[in-house]
Amino acid sequence: MLAYSFVIILNFIPIMLAIILHEIAHGYAALKLGDNTAQRFGRLSLNPLKHIDLFGTIIFPALLYASNVGFIFGWARPVPVNYAKLNSPKKMLLVASAGIVMNIALALFSALILIPIDLISSPFLHGVLEVFFVNMVVYNIVLAVFNILPFPPMDGSKIFFGGIHKTWAQKYIAADRIGLMVFFVVAVILPLIGTFFEQNWNLVGWYVMHVSKFFISMLI
Numbered sequence: 728m729l730a731y732s733f734v735i736i737l738n739f740i741p742i743m744l745a746i747i748l749h750e751i752a753h754g755y756a757a758l759k760l761g762d763n764t765a766q767r768f769g770r771l772s773l774n775p776l777k778h779i780d781l782f783g784t785i786i787f788p789a790l791l792y793a794s795n796v797g798f799i800f801g802w803a804r805p806v807p808v809n810y811a812k813l814n815s816p817k818k819m820l821l822v823a824s825a826g827i828v829m830n831i832a833l834a835l836f837s838a839l840i841l842i843p844i845d846l847i848s849s850p851f852l853h854g855v856l857e858v859f860f861v862n863m864v865v866y867n868i869v870l871a872v873f874n875i876l877p878f879p880p881m882d883g884s885k886i887f888f889g890g891i892h893k894t895w896a897q898k899y900i901a902a903d904r905i906g907l908m909v910f911f912v913v914a915v916i917l918p919l920i921g922t923f924f925e926q927n928w929n930l931v932g933w934y935v936m937h938v939s940k941f942f943i944s945m946l947i
Contacts, residue, residue: 737858738862740859741865742801742866744863745863745870746778746784747773747778747803748833749803749826749870749874750778750803750806750826751772751806751829752829753805753806753808753826754766754771755771756821757809757812757822760813760818760822761813762808762812762813762822764808770807780801780802780804783802783804785801787801787911805880816889820886820889823882823885823886823889824882824886827871827874827875827882830867830868830870830874831871833867834863834867834871834946835946837863838946840856841857841860861947864943864947865939868942868943869939873935876934879902879903879906880907884900884906888900917929917930
C-alpha cells in the first residue's frame with residue numbers, strides 16, 4: 728500500500744507541476760508585458776485548486792484512460808490573458824510561447840538534476856529521486872509537444888496564427904470550444920472507431936508518443 732502511494736505521488740506531483748507552472752508562465756509573461764489580468768484573478772499561484780479544469784484535468788484524462796489510446800493527458804484551466812493590452816504581435820507571441828518555454832526549461836533542469844543523483848548511496852533515496860525527475864522530464868516534454876499543436880485552444884494556434892491580422896485567423900485562435908470538440912473527436916472517438924475496424928487511427932497518440940520520445944531520448 729505504501730509503495731502504491733509512492734507511485735501515485737511520484738507521478739501526480741510532476742504532472743501537476745508541469746501543468747500549473749505552464750499556466751503561471753503565461754500569466755507572468757503577460758504581467759511583465761503589461762497585462763495584470765492573471766494577477767488580479769489570483770492565478771499566479773501554485774495552489775492546484777486555482778488551476779483545476781473539470782474537463783481538462785479530470786474528465787478528459789479519464790476518457791483517454793478508458794479508451795486505451797496509449798497515452799493520458801490533460802490540462803489546467805487557462806490563465807486569463809487580455810490580449811488587447813498586448814499591443815504588438817511580438818508580445819502576443821512571447822505570452823503564447825511562455826508555457827512551452829517553461830516546460831522545456833523544467834525538462835532540461837530535471838535532466839541535469841539526474842546526473843548527480845547517481846552519486847547518492849541510499850538505494851531508496853536514489854530510486855525515489857530518479858523516478859521523480861525522470862517523470863519531470865517526460866511530462867514536461869509531452870506537455871510542450873502537445874501544446875505546440877496549431878489547433879485552438881493549444882498554444883500553437885496563437886504562436887502560428889496570432890500574428891496574422893486577418894479576421895479568419897483571429898476567429899480561428901478564438902474558437903476554443905470548436906477546437907476542443909475537434910480534438911476530442913480526433914484523440915478519443917477516432918481511435919475507438921479504428922479499434923472497431925481493427926485499424927490504428929490514433930493520430931494524436933502517434934504524434935505525441937513519437938515526437939516526445941525523440942526529445943526525451945536526447946535528455947535521459
